Amino acid sequence: MLTDWIKKHTTYLFPSHCELCHMVIEPEAFHPQFCVTCQLRFAPTIRCRRCGLVTPEVTEMCGECLVSPPLWTRLYCVGDYQPPLASYVHRLKYEGQYWQAKTLSGLLAPRIDTRPDLITFVPVHWRRYCYRGYNQSEHLAWQISRELAIPCDAVFKKVRSTPRQQGMDKKQRRNNVRQAFCLTKAIEVEHIAIVDDVLTTGSTVHQLCKLLLGNGVKTVDIYCICRTPEPSNR
Template sequence: MKEYVDSFLELIYPEKNTCFVCDKYDEEIDQKYICCDCEKKIKKIVPPVCVKCSKPINYDKSTELCQECGGDERYFEISKSLYAYEGVIKNAIYNYKYYNKPYFYKLFGNLITDFINKENYLNYDYIVSVPLHRSKLRKRGYNQSELLARHISNSLSIPYIDALKRIKRTKKQSEKSKEERRKNLKDAFLIKASSDKIINRSVLLVDDIYTTGSTVNECSKALITYGVSKVYVITIAR
């Protein structure tokens, strides 16, 4: 059955050997979904970075925390991001979210899984994702973070739990200041009743972008309040 579904999806989204970023066709791409030229253009996040949120910082300072993490309460243990949110990666994420390209999860999911294995970022029991409000989910048709999380779950053989629910219809975060983002997301998330498995366990929270950290922090707060022992975060970019 799975083979049939995969073949059917291949007819709808004939992306094998095609770079999702530039649409170049090359048999060497196979199921990487990105060509070598585009891969070279992506700016990776490299040390020195904040030990809490992975923001690039200068270690000449007296602390290994960025200003935001030093001044704000963080409910997650660590947040890691692969790339700087600019250039080709920014365009690809935008297309993934807003141009009806749900299959982009294959590209980003593979990149994240490779990163997790390379960094040995595997100290959690379950995987969860940042939810969309039902109105936005209805409009978009899919939750890009959930698609990523489920792909990572399958790749790592770590169970995915559909634990979080967004109960507050929030305005677009990108148009708001840091303080406005925090207020916008206050009490926006709750834990679904069927999520007892994550109590006293650690989880990996998956999202697409880390900007100020307000979204993943509010999700982490809901998870910790519910009884999760530790929350780790992964995003494509920041």
């Protein structure tokens, strides 16, 4: 009770301020870093529940998925790769601000309404890991794991360094990551979620889904911060 009293009165005397507008964050705000008004900038968009792309109305499978369904069952995301969301992803991925994983996971975790047996993440090649010092998707996965109280573990290894995929179309991206990954351990669960920071064509997670589904996993979900439209040249 004393701890609650101290927290209540400390918040009153020294209120937190929104990172975007710098106004005081209201008690009813669900995210500790943004006020209620700015949280609306991260409001969910109507999307296909299978592929995660924007649709006119909520649907389990959009027309694209009916024609060519992805290997995963559900995709959860915060939004498109646009400000202000994009700036937080950029800080996490390129500016060494690994603590932004907590900010972003706090936006994503409340939207996840299924419970996998295990959460894992897209691996990076050891050269990229040494250069950056960490794997941003791993940080996101562990934060989401804590938020949802679901185990997290590394089950993939990237065995081949690949060129960056910016500017590649869908076919080029698929070829770029083919046979670039392997499993590092036997899989003993049936439902796994894979965490990535940004998903465009889904080429990388497609390869990871193939590995899981070929080794006894029945259901794969994708958790990503940004789901961007695919390049027009496929």
